[in-house]
Amino acid sequence: MSITPLATAPAASRTAPLFRGRIGRDARSGHYAVPHRYRLHLSTACPDGLRLAVGHSLLELDTSCPVTFLPAVPDQPGGGHTALRPLYEASAHHHTGPALAPVLSDDWSGRIVSTHAPDILRDLDRFRHTGRARLHPQGLESVIEAVERMCAEGIEEAAQRAGSAGAGPAERAAALEVLLDTLGRLERRLTGEEYLAEDRLTAADIELWVTLVQLDTVHRCHLDATAVHRIADHRALWAYARRLTARPAFGRHLDLDGVARRHHGRCQGLEAAGAAVQILDWAGHAAEASNSSRR
Incomplete structure (x- = not known):
């Protein structure tokens, strides 16, 4: 497939993620793909949340990585969600900024793994059931x-x-x-x-x-x-x-x-x-x- 980036367009400007942990292949990575360990927190009214919700459904991860759906309109100044505040406070000492979605959290530690939606979507492939196609297949x-x-x-x-x-x-x-x-x-x-x-x-x-x-x-x-x-x-x-x-x-x-x-x-x-x-x-x-x- 011949699709090349647009040379004339400026770089994409998305909000910089505060957390960028990754899910690894095995226990040596710290965060690794264990069923029922992780949870997604997202709003499908948000483009990043919608991407993750679709990918999560395609991979049939309802039981192995549950989702907490958040309101469409955040209830905190700056676009934050009160429900996410405990995760942010446990993960970043004296966090004073908004508690933004989406979030991939670790239920074992009660802390945030990542708030970077593209990484999260890629890492969901590690939880997929046997026989399910990858969303990011090798070679593509x-x-x-x-x-x-x-x-x-x-x-x-x-x-x-x-x-x-x-x-x-x-x-x-x-x-x-x-x-x-x-x-x-x-x-x-x-x-x-x-x-x-x-x-x-x-x-x-x-x-x-x-x-x-x-x-x-x-x-x-x-x-x-x-x-x-x-x-x-x-x-x-x-x-x-x-x-x-x-x-x-x-x-x-x-x-x-x-x-x-x-x-x-x-x-x-x-x-x-x-x-x-x-x-x-x-x-x-x-x-x-x-x-x-x-x-």
Whole structure:
């Protein structure tokens, strides 16, 4: 698969994680993959939390690594959760910052292993059941990393700049072209294909699906209607998003109300005409996933 990073886009700017412990292969690593030892704490209204929830479901880890779901809107200043405060205080002496999600905690010690979502998603592969496919298969690491960069820089950051009230017309137009170019490259890759890499579902698909959810439910609200119609014109890309949403591991974690409340609580931008042009019926396709999981 030929997917290369965008040379013109700035580096992704995510909040620096406070904890970056890793799950190792065996007991010599300190943190190693023991069933029932670790717990995820996340909100599916948050993109990182949604990525982890989907990956956790695909790997069928409900019993071996349970999840504590947090409210969509944090209850502490700075985006923190009161429920996570004991973990932060046990893990960082005199921690005064917000207790942010997501968190992978160690129930044996009562401390935090990691708050870095990409590492956590990679480490969940170590808990997978025998016979379950890996989300980060050997040989596809560079493809997954390239998709992650495209989503962060070519879609997420470009969409933010394209809809920024503080940017000038030329800057917004340039950002929109970066966004459309990235979507076009992914569109060509997905035409006639079910997944992004070697006809198998990987972490690259989780990354792109969550990014498309954000594009249509959050960033679209700050774009004009013409821009949204151009974005929606990538038929193979949105058909792919629709197919994944109809799968229980994806659609049942989609908290549209929570995403909207989180967005309205954080966003300072102005709503534009594109807010009225919904690309996908996310709720309808998520309902398909719910019905499918009950059969």
